[in-house]
Amino acid sequence: MKTAITELFGIQHPIIQGGMHYVGFAEMxxxxxxxxxxxxxxxxxxxxxxxxANEIARCKDMTDKPFGVNLTFLPTVNAPDYPGLVKAIIDGGVKAVETAGNNPAQVLPFFKDAGVKVIHKCTSVRHALKAQSIGCDAVSVDGFECGGHPGEDDVPNFILLPRAADELEIPFVSSGGMADGRSLVASLAMGAEGMNMGTRFIATKEAPVHENVKAAIVAASELDTRLVMRPLRNTERVMTNDAVEELLKIEKEKGADLKFEDIIEQVAGVYPRIMAEGDMDAGAWSCGMVAGLINDIPTCKELIDRIMAEAEEIISKRMSGMLA
Amino acid sequence: MKTAITELFGIQHPIIQGGMHYVGFAEMxxxxxxxxxxxxxxxxxxxxxxxxANEIARCKDMTDKPFGVNLTFLPTVNAPDYPGLVKAIIDGGVKAVETAGNNPAQVLPFFKDAGVKVIHKCTSVRHALKAQSIGCDAVSVDGFECGGHPGEDDVPNFILLPRAADELEIPFVSSGGMADGRSLVASLAMGAEGMNMGTRFIATKEAPVHENVKAAIVAASELDTRLVMRPLRNTERVMTNDAVEELLKIEKEKGADLKFEDIIEQVAGVYPRIMAEGDMDAGAWSCGMVAGLINDIPTCKELIDRIMAEAEEIISKRMSGMLA
Known part of the structure; x- marks a missing residue:
């Protein structure tokens, strides 16, 4: 399949694996x-x-195909060495960057000069337009369904994607709720030029996470995610577990007085324990509602081949048959 | 276009106009x-x-095409004369019924005997399976985006439609967030056999409502709906206005102690004032997030012709072009 996104990034299929904390290592x-x-x-x-830099080098040892790096800009006191990370990306010869969080305007000129294509993750039309205006090459439009941070507008992709298509000139991919060939064709119908998947890629053979994480995704239904940290206006969609239910209890008790410190035990430093050690009740971890559509743990190649075959069948047979 | 839904109801296009309080008169x-x-x-x-019975007769005077009646089952002390309404439908020769609200098991045998096809509106997979098990002919799968009552699960259509497709044997249409040819093709890609539109049909020339209502929909963005009555577990998506903001203020103040009586001024008896008189701040009225995708007031024929032309172009040109 050939779309503006396959051409932009020089890839075979219009499918991007979104950045995921403690999942997006070189193996993934x-x-x-x-x-x-x-x-x-x-x-x-x-x-x-x-x-x-080391991870980029490891990835290059494992593939000669294009890959990218996610760079998330968070409001934080102890900021990471962003200039150093940008330099590592450029020096490593990486040609695709997914930015997320705050506006990436400050780093864009460096990527532009180095010929790095930038796709920015946005949860609203206004953020997508902002990304376009500062020179991003594409955007990843992230609906309410998504794992991680859906923003505070709660607009699902059935509305958000066509709204983005009506407003944007740069190409965009759908993100949030994407699982299979049906998701891909629906996204393309709504104006996207491809799709981004996060949670779906965690449940693959190659994902470098504990088997418990993959099993939890396969076991979950579409009713098993929760929105946490809404009172802090830092809403995150996570898989439910004991820690998350405790977190929600604290949120309810504290009401408008909730502070980050009140829930620090459930959210800070929990990723290594969950993703590496498989301690599934250690805390809140990002997971999309799409878990309800995930029922197996294929290889990435099996998954992507299946998606593309299903998409082609939907377009060539199901849809065309209805028109006949 | 020919789908299981066009065949079931004997219609030309797979598009259903959902029941809407004080909108769904014979003219609509x-x-x-x-x-x-x-x-x-x-x-x-x-x-x-x-x-x-009179409205059905009026509708028959205006069209010789198939049309249906919506019958919503609400938990209420002063129940309407449901047996009488069922009889009016059957005696009126109506061959399609959209049920909503509570399980329609009690009335199904009468409709079955009379050859009336029943499509039940559901906001979850479990309700859809229940509808299938009691003998409904089809279901209308209503995502979190929808105007009116989305239920309490908050599952948007990008997840809910493929989940329904995985579980159901009877045909279903998508509902909630549907506006145009893009919505239709995306729905078909996800396994639906057609789509249901509510809010989009209010903004048509023939909709028998005050022009202020149509103008409000055209003016609204996807950020202008609100969820009310969640504390009562009777969540409704409505267009924001002064009354709705007041209602939300009351909900916040009362917290878990909220009773229906506290908000009765904002929700009871407001429909005639809004829909007929155009008093847009009279109270809470159901409106889908899809208002953000509605920018004009065409005739129903212009709207449906445009949707079908757009859908066919997406399938035959955009999609097929990507495969070429």
């Missing part, structure tokens, strides 16, 4: 890229320029 | 049916068997 990115999608290393999981 | 239903969709008279807006 290489597996997706080798399967014809765009794999993404999660910059802040590595944390330092040295470690990121 | 006839306009949609004359345009090749399935128009629906809203039974409870008429209220009595006599008035419904």
């Amino acid at each position: 990115a290489a597996a997706v890229s080798n399967a014809g999608g765009l794999g993404i290393i999660t910059g802040l999981t590595l944390g330092t320029p040295e470690k990121l | 239903a006839a306009a949609v049916s004359n345009a090749g969709g399935l128009g629906i008279i809203t039974g409870l807006t008429l209220g009595t068997p006599e008035k419904l």
Whole structure:
């Protein structure tokens, strides 16, 4: 399949693996890229320029296909060494970056000069237009369904994607709720030029996370995610578990007085324990509602091949048959 | 276009106009049916068997195409004369009924005997499976985006439609967030056999409502709806206005102690004032997030023709072009 996104990133299939904390290591990115999608290393999981440079080198050892790096800009006191991370990306010869969080205007000129294509993750039309105006090459439009941070507008992709299509001139991919060939064709119908998947890629053989995480996704239904931290206006969609239910209890008790410190035990430093050690009740971890559509743990190649075959069948047979 | 839904209801296009309080009069239903969709008279807006029988007769004067009646089952002390309404539908020769609210098991045998096809509105997979098990002919799968009552699960259509497709054997249409040819093709891609539109049909020339209502929909963005009555577990998506903001203020103040009586001024008896008189701040009225995708007031025929032309172009040109 050929779309503006496959052409922009030089990939075979219009499928991007979004940045995921403690999931987006070189093994994940290489597996997706080798399967014809765009794999993404999660910059802040590595944390330092040295470690990121090393991860990029490891990924290059595992694939000769294009891959990217996610760089998330968070409002934080102890900011990571963003200039160093940008340099590691450029020096590593990476040609695709997924930015997320705050506006990436400050780093864009460096990427532009180095010929790095930038796709920015947005949860609203106004943020997507902002990304376009500062020179991003594409945007990833992230609906209310998504795992992680959906923003505070709660607009699902059935509305958000066509709204983005009506407003944007740069290409965009759908993100949030994407699982299969049906998701891809629906996204393309609504004006997207491809799709981004996060949670779906965690439940693959190559995802470098504990088997318990994959099993939890397969076991979950579409009713098993929760929105946490809404009172802090930092809403995150996570898989429910004991820690999350405790967190929600604290949120309810504290009401408008909730402070980050009240829930720090449930959210701070929990990713290594969950993703590496498989301690599934350690805290809140990002997971999309799409878990309800995930029922197996294929290889990335099996997954992507299946998606593309299903998409082609929907277009060539199901849809065309209805028109006949 | 030919799908299981066009065949089930004997209509030209797979588009249904959902029941809408104080909108679904004969003029609305006839306009949609004359345009090749399935128009629906809203039974409870008429209220009595006599008035419904009269409305059905009026609709028959305006169209010789199939149309239906919506029958919503609410938990209420002063229940409408449901047996009388069912009789009016059957005696009126109506061959399609959209049920909503509580399980329609009690009335199904009467409709079955009379050859009336029943499509039940559901906001969850479990309700859809229940509808299938009691013998409904089809279901209308209503996502979190929808105007009116989305239920309490908050599952948007990008997840809910493929989940329904995985579980159901009877055909279903998408509902909630549907506006145009993009919505239709995306729905078909996800396994639906057609789509239901509510809010979009209010903003048509023939909709028998005050011009202020149509103008409010055209003016609204996707950020202008609100969820009210969640504390009562009777969540409703409505257009924001002064009354709704007041209602939300009361909900916040009362917290878990909220009773229906606290907000009765904002929700009881407001529909005639809004829909007929155009008093747009009179209270809370159901409106989908899809208002953000509605920018004009076409005739029903212009709207449906445009949707079908757009859908065919997306399938035959955009999609097929990507595969080429």
